[in-house]
Amino acid sequence: MQANILPLKNQILLQSFLVPQGKREDGQPSHSFLVKTKNIQFINTDQYWNESFEKLASVSLISNMTTYLRTKYNMGGVFLVNVVSIWSGCSNITPLAGAFLADAHLGRFLTLLFGSLASFLGMGMVTLTAGVDELRPPNCQGLATCSDPQKWQLAFLFAGLGFMAIGSGGIRACNIAFGADQFDTNTEKGRSQLKSFFNWWYFSFTIALIIALTVVIYIQTNISWFIGFLIPTCCLALSIMIFLIGRNTYIRLKPQGCVFIDMAKVINAACRKRHVRIVPSGNSLYEPVPKETAENQISVLRHTDRFKCLDKAAVVVDSSTELNAEGVAKDSWRLCNVEQVERLKCVVGIIPVWVAGITCFITMEQMNTFGVLQVIQSDTRVGNFNIPPGWMGLASMIALAIWIFIYECVYVPNASKISKKEARLSLQIRVKIGIFMSILCLAVAAFVEIRRRDLALKEGTFISPLGIAIFLPQFILSGLTEAFAAVSVMEFLNNQVPETMRSVAGAIFFLSLSIASYLNTLIVNIVEMLSGLHGRKPWLGGHDLNQNKLERFYILIAGLGVLNFIYFHFYASRYILSYEESKRRQTVLETRIDHVDLPEKKS
Known part of the structure; x- marks a missing residue:
């Protein structure tokens, strides 16, 4: 099935992606205008597989990390959410350092390479924690006999996660920018197709992940965590090899300074x-x-x-x-x-929209943590088959991929044919839809949690008899939030800065994800503390969601989403410029x- 995706990817990305002639990282002129079509196809095919393998490696760990820490490290409640959120935040803030190194010293190619090597080292260490029993606490023998991990065990785990976060700094800051370097933005055709680049970038690796993660996460949950972690680690090694094979065919622009x-x-x-x-x-x-x-x-x-x-x-x-x-x-x-x-003005001008995206990302954080915990304490059986909780993230990916495909292949061509000019939903409209989806996602999640907990308490069981299918709407809405808000914010950031600042735009985008993770950690801890005052039972905490009031937390975050919608509608949306206005600033x-x-x- 992956073989069917590759021609589509190349068809979209290979038609006019000759890069503007500039300086390579070695200081020599880039003669990209002499590259033949078959060589361009190799470059983009090589980048496609490198991107797919890298995403398979990282996301297969991220998607199932909550389940792994809960079942193998006996973490639960607020501590587990804090670990995942802080790790996610670190992974998204290190791209600032990656952008600095790429723009000032190393260039995007070397920054990507060193980032990939650091990620490989970190994933290797996390894989060892799954394969060596001494690196983990003993398995729980019921809720009452769960042993906490020792400090040195946590230190080894956190070191592996730390190297992965460092690697993310190099990869995330440069992946999009390095791919965008392969476009010729000096031609009308190149500029036109660059508008679709971010959607298709999301679409391509999402499809690959949907296919691969169904297998990898199933292996992790039902066969062996060690084998399930070893597979993405090997995929990342293969990604590095493919990346190095194409090193002489990439267009590598010289660093322009920090x-x-x-x-x-x-x-x-x-x-x-x-x-x-x-x-x-x-x-x-x-x-x-x-x-x-x-x-x-x-x-x-x-x-x-x-x-x-x-x-x-x-x-x-x-x-x-x-x-x-x-x-x-x-x-x-x-x-x-x-x-x-003017470069600083570009950054200042994107801050209002960038801030609006952070609240949407906080919603996505809930589905990656508390959403998975909800599924863990529900009936995951479909016939004789147990659905791994990590698979719920696939619903988000599938929703994202379906929307992008419909938008790019159905809506845009037909609307353009009717209007006799290129017709796309404006960034303002897409971001507003994304914010609305985030609010709706949390409202649905709150309703489902009330139903899940009530059934569990009625039956007197830790696992609620509520079926797993009822959780699909909230994960689908989370995916649509990403499709509308995240893609649009990424597109906006890259559109509002000159080509020499693309690494910075990528770093700023991931910085918003990092801030969302840290804010989520802060909000969770504040809610736990305030809701537990005066001897009351806190809304969050402990190993059993049945004893919590998670739906109240969801409603609180939904309220922040309503405030965010008002903020964006009346203030931040004014800072979104059209492509034509942006290009007039970039002479x-x-x-x-x-x-x-x-x-x-x-x-």
Whole structure:
């Protein structure tokens, strides 16, 4: 079945993905315009399998980690949720460091390679915990005789998870950006297909995961955790090998410097010149001639009128003291160029929409933790077959893949044919739908939890007789939340920054996932503490959901979703720009002098 997906992937991604000619990481010009079609097909096919194997390796562990820690490390309640959320948060915050290394020093290829090696080491250690009994506490003999893991056992487990988080920093910051480097955004055809890139990127590996995870998670849950972990570890090793095989065919752009340091310089310079008044005409802003020539196709951001307070960082107050004889700034921490200022403006401009996405990701966190715990304490039998709780995540993936396929292959072509122009749902509409889906997901989950717990208490059993099928709607809604909100936020971030900042855009996206994980941990602990005041039984905690009030927690998070919808509708949605507006901000080799009036310096 995977063989049927590959031609579809190539058909979508191989038609015009010649990369703009630039510098490779070794400093040599990239002659991508000479690459023949069959070589391009090899590059994208190679990247497809590398992406699929890497995702198979990471997600097969992530999807079933809650079940593994519950059954093999005897973790439960809030501690288990904290471990999973903190690990998820670390995995999503390390891409900031990965983006720094990729943009400033190593380039995307080497950052991806080192990240993959770190992930392989971490997965190997986690696999050992499943294969060596001494690395885990004894199995529970009923709820009353569960032994807690020893500190050194937890240390070994956490070290493995830590290496996986470090590896995620290199992989997640560069995977999307490295793939986007293979597009020719200087042609109309390339720009048009880049609009579909993020949807098809999600679709391709989701389909591969649906096929593979059904097997891997079943092996982990019903046959052997060791074999179930060994398979994705071997897949990651194969992914690294495939990635190295194609090393001479990739387009590898030279690092352009660290954007984060430039941002710090702009903030510092703007603060130092906070008393400078900017008026429509007068002395020029510092805008040196770009070092790159037209041959290298490096885009230049022109000056914009938004966030004018940041323009003060580029104001030349006294050219004799701030510029040398060649017209170059003497101190880059006191005087920044317009390009640096506009890069920071790009990041500031995406923050409102980025914040709106965080609450949606908190909803997805619930299904990965408490949602799986709900399934564990329910009847998972379908005939004589036990459904692994980790399989519930497949419902989310299938829903995501089906929607993307319908949207790209049915809605867009037919709507475009009717309107005689490209017709797509706007980012504003898609994000709003995603937020609404997140609210509906939690409302459904709360209703199902009430039903599950009531049946368990009525029967007096730890496992509720409620069938597993009733949990499908909440996981499907979680997948639709990701399809509408997560994909749209990712698309928005990458669309609003220049090509040289794509690694930063990827890091910022995963930073939102990290913050969502940490906020989820904070909210869970606060709710447990406050709900347990005055001797009351807390809503969360312990090993038995039947003694909790999980539905109240779900309703609380749904309330945050309602506030998020109001925030996005009345404020954040105004910051979403269309592709055409974004492209007008990203001009190629265009400079313009903007002026300000400054008081004349007294002699």
